[in-house]
Amino acid sequence: MILFTFFGSLIIAAVVAILFERWGITHNGYVMSILIALGAVIVLFFLRSLFHLRIGSPGIDAIIGSAAALILLPTEWAQRRRNRRR
Numbered sequence: 387m388i389l390f391t392f393f394g395s396l397i398i399a400a401v402v403a404i405l406f407e408r409w410g411i412t413h414n415g416y417v418m419s420i421l422i423a424l425g426a427v428i429v430l431f432f433l434r435s436l437f438h439l440r441i442g443s444p445g446i447d448a449i450i451g452s453a454a455a456l457i458l459l460p461t462e463w464a465q466r467r468r469n470r471r472r
Contacts, residue, residue: 392431395448399427402452414461426455 403423406412430451433439441447
């Protein structure tokens with residue numbers, strides 16, 4: 387059962403990342419957004435399983451965690467800053 391919730395959380399994170407890119411909330415690119423969201427969900431899943439820290443059900447944790455990571459990690463600004471220095 388735990389394996390099902392883990393892979394389900396990863397799929398939810400990928401869907402949230404794609405939706406954020408499609409709606410124009412982030413401008414990181416699809417692959418980068420998916421990687422950011424997957425990393426956040428993996429961290430939240432391990433916090434949930436190791437320390438019993440929960441926001442809600444695993445699906446709600448995946449949605450909130452991936453959305454928060456996509457909003458909090460402004461990779462577009464870092465890329466622009468690097469391009470200005472050149």
